[in-house]
Amino acid sequence: MLLRLFSGYALLLDLSYLKCPGEHMANSAIIEHCKISEGISVDYNVIFWIIIAIVIVNFIWGQVRAALNRSRMGDALPPELADIYDADEYARQQQYQRANGKFGLIEDSFSTLLLLAVLFTGALGILENFLHVNLTDNFVLLPLAFVAIIAVTLAVISLPFSYYDTFVIEERFGFNKSTRGLFFADSAKSLMLTMIMLAVVVGVIAFLYHLTPQWFWLIAWAVLTFFSIGIGYFYSQLIVPLFNKQTPLEDGELRDALFELAQKTEFPITDVFVIDGSKRSTKANAYFAGFGKRKRICLYDTLIDDLNTEEIAAVLAHEIAHYKKRHIPLGIAIGTILTGFQLWLMSLFLGSSELAVALGSPTGTPSLMLGLIAFSLLYGPISELLSVGENVLSRHNEYQADAFAARYGYAAALISGLKTISSKALSNLTPHPVVVFWTYSHPPLLERIRALGEDVRKHSTSTSS
Numbered sequence: 001m002l003l004r005l006f007s008g009y010a011l012l013l014d015l016s017y018l019k020c021p022g023e024h025m026a027n028s029a030i031i032e033h034c035k036i037s038e039g040i041s042v043d044y045n046v047i048f049w050i051i052i053a054i055v056i057v058n059f060i061w062g063q064v065r066a067a068l069n070r071s072r073m074g075d076a077l078p079p080e081l082a083d084i085y086d087a088d089e090y091a092r093q094q095q096y097q098r099a100n101g102k103f104g105l106i107e108d109s110f111s112t113l114l115l116l117a118v119l120f121t122g123a124l125g126i127l128e129n130f131l132h133v134n135l136t137d138n139f140v141l142l143p144l145a146f147v148a149i150i151a152v153t154l155a156v157i158s159l160p161f162s163y164y165d166t167f168v169i170e171e172r173f174g175f176n177k178s179t180r181g182l183f184f185a186d187s188a189k190s191l192m193l194t195m196i197m198l199a200v201v202v203g204v205i206a207f208l209y210h211l212t213p214q215w216f217w218l219i220a221w222a223v224l225t226f227f228s229i230g231i232g233y234f235y236s237q238l239i240v241p242l243f244n245k246q247t248p249l250e251d252g253e254l255r256d257a258l259f260e261l262a263q264k265t266e267f268p269i270t271d272v273f274v275i276d277g278s279k280r281s282t283k284a285n286a287y288f289a290g291f292g293k294r295k296r297i298c299l300y301d302t303l304i305d306d307l308n309t310e311e312i313a314a315v316l317a318h319e320i321a322h323y324k325k326r327h328i329p330l331g332i333a334i335g336t337i338l339t340g341f342q343l344w345l346m347s348l349f350l351g352s353s354e355l356a357v358a359l360g361s362p363t364g365t366p367s368l369m370l371g372l373i374a375f376s377l378l379y380g381p382i383s384e385l386l387s388v389g390e391n392v393l394s395r396h397n398e399y400q401a402d403a404f405a406a407r408y409g410y411a412a413a414l415i416s417g418l419k420t421i422s423s424k425a426l427s428n429l430t431p432h433p434v435v436v437f438w439t440y441s442h443p444p445l446l447e448r449i450r451a452l453g454e455d456v457r458k459h460s461t462s463t464s465s
């Protein structure tokens with residue numbers, strides 16, 4: 001038993017596959033034929049080390065990006081942004097960035113070390129085997145119990161971090177409005193929601209995989225797509241009410257202005273909703289959710305407090321553009337294709353006992369859950385690159401939405417609205433271009449302001465000629 005506990009550590013020292021006697025073939029052939037004493041094909045070792053390399057490179061790359069951002073801190077603000085912060089506010093903004101940077105480093109280091117510890121000890125394999133022996137060997141219940149334990153463990157581990165973030169960092173800079181009661185209620189609800197989603201996804205995959213290991217991915221793709229579109233469709237009715245109150249915007253000057261804009265842009269709405277974001281944070285936001293009859297535009301109450309009518313109309317024009325330009329169906333289509341690709345690729349790996357052993361399975365029997373987790377870790381770099389692609393597309397869509405607002409004469413109001421939102425949130429105004437390219441779903445403020453200026457110029461020349 002003790003040996004098993006350290007089987008992961010043994011992987012670290014086992015280099016026998018490098019000097020397999022009598023083998024002078026290409027590496028892949030060596031890997032295929034060379035067996036270690038226990039009779040398990042050794043390419044689990046290669047898989048294990050690839051996973052470790054992915055985890056470490058991912059951490060280093062995150063720290064490189066953070067360092068690149070730090071190198072731009074304290075830069076003099078370009079003239080377009082000079083009026084956002086006075087000297088005191090700018091100093092406060094820099095302190096906020098620094099506090100977040102330090103916190104991010106601690107959080108990332110901790111989670112990376114934890115993951116490495118789990119991998120080197122083979123803890124996941126041990127857990128799976130333990131549940132299999134002591135709880136159930138049912139092909140659906142075992143995976144469900146396994147992910148439930150992991151999800152609860154992760155939630156408990158991340159709780160102190162998010163507590164510190166909310167009640168120390170956000171509190172110190174005056175953003176936090178959440179109470180301890182609300183914080184813990186939120187955490188419990190998020191965990192519940194995660195468990196339900198995981199139960200559906202894992203349950204569907206486990207059941208179908210048992211039914212047809214070859215074609216499960218195709219049916220799972222259809223079922224999960226239906227499920228996620230359903231969630232997207234009912235998002236405002238199902239998910240949001242768990243956390244926030246949404247009330248129709250009350251009659252008055254603002255409502256009139258927004259409805260006039262909706263009419264002008266031929267955007268069919270019956271209501272604009274106000275969401276009580278102020279019970280958690282002073283930060284302002286607006287979003288567009290759902291589609292078809294269930295589409296809904298929500299303005300944070302904090303946005304209504306901070307911005308004037310014209311600026312709010314500009315934000316609404318931007319949100320309407322996301323609908324007009326069909327950004328939501330486009331996002332769903334891309335997401336669906338990527339899910340299909342991932343499920344198909346996964347189907348090629350799931351039955352492999354090497355994946356199970358790489359994660360520490362003591363028996364070496366192929367395991368759906370260990371295969372799934374090992375696959376997700378191996379898929380990490382692909383998923384990272386795909387998310388960079390999604391960010392590129394998303395920033396493109398944001399420019400489009402801004403240009404739409406500019407066409408309706410809201411460029412100046414949108415600029416001043418965005419400036420207010422950024423200044424109240426102590427946003428980083430000088431992020432490094434590499435960080436923007438890699439992780440930003442929205443263009444930085446300066447680029448948006450410059451593009452809006454371009455839009456105005458183009459628009460005024462096209463109408464005058």
Ligand SMILES: [Zn+2]
Binds near residue numbers: 319398401
């Ligand atoms: Zn947008």
